[in-house]
Amino acid sequence: MKEILVLLGPPASGKGTQSELISKNLSYLPISTGDLLRKEIDKGGELGKEIAAAIDKGNLVPDDLMFDILLKKIRNTDSKGFIFDGFPRTLEQAKMLSDFLEKSDEFVLKKVIVIELDKETIIDRIANRITCGNCGAVYNSSTKKPKVSGECDICHSKNLIDRKDDLDIVAINRRIDIFRANVSDIVSFYEKKSLIFLINGLKDVNAVNLEIMEALSN
Numbered sequence: 001m002k003e004i005l006v007l008l009g010p011p012a013s014g015k016g017t018q019s020e021l022i023s024k025n026l027s028y029l030p031i032s033t034g035d036l037l038r039k040e041i042d043k044g045g046e047l048g049k050e051i052a053a054a055i056d057k058g059n060l061v062p063d064d065l066m067f068d069i070l071l072k073k074i075r076n077t078d079s080k081g082f083i084f085d086g087f088p089r090t091l092e093q094a095k096m097l098s099d100f101l102e103k104s105d106e107f108v109l110k111k112v113i114v115i116e117l118d119k120e121t122i123i124d125r126i127a128n129r130i131t132c133g134n135c136g137a138v139y140n141s142s143t144k145k146p147k148v149s150g151e152c153d154i155c156h157s158k159n160l161i162d163r164k165d166d167l168d169i170v171a172i173n174r175r176i177d178i179f180r181a182n183v184s185d186i187v188s189f190y191e192k193k194s195l196i197f198l199i200n201g202l203k204d205v206n207a208v209n210l211e212i213m214e215a216l217s218n
């Protein structure tokens, strides 16, 4: 069975960084649903425009559409496991995934890791966030600069950008509000399945990773 790990957390809580670190340990493929959607936008077309309109305002894209894109990705990718960074974001998405997994003899959900972070820190991290427009790697202009200024450590692209939705305070607040409005329902849903592991996102990156790896080995 291919294992799925879910990483839940508000924007800039370190989901992307932690999924890369978990991936190094377990060789599971990290899948950022935000990155999947930005790739759809890059393809152009009507679907891309619809997605861009939602993202730019800080809104979620429709659950069905999101789930279709994600399913296509995991079905067409050969990996022994997957790390979902940014999915599910609604209770409906959690239920869609659950229904799918119940019928699947190929995929199983192993753990749902919830990274907790206060609003002040979220806004501060978003203000300093730099993203690679090519591979999606994330940097912080004060705490995690790229090794060579202006160049991505991973893919060496020079296309380091501020995400459009990271520059608009209305969109930022909306993303945080939407996360808060949905997270408790999602956590309750997975608590009933004994899958939840909570972690304090204020801790140092490596400490967070160590705790996650310990939780995964239990």
Ligand code: AMP
Binding pocket: 011, 032, 033, 034, 035, 037, 054, 055, 056, 058, 059, 060, 061, 062, 063, 066, 085, 086, 087, 088, 089, 093, 165, 175
């Ligand atoms: P992220 O890169 O995770 O910050 O996601 C960027 C944006 O993509 C979000 O603000 C949403 O507009 C959209 N998005 C990402 N994941 C989902 C999801 N699971 N459901 C709906 N919209 C999503």
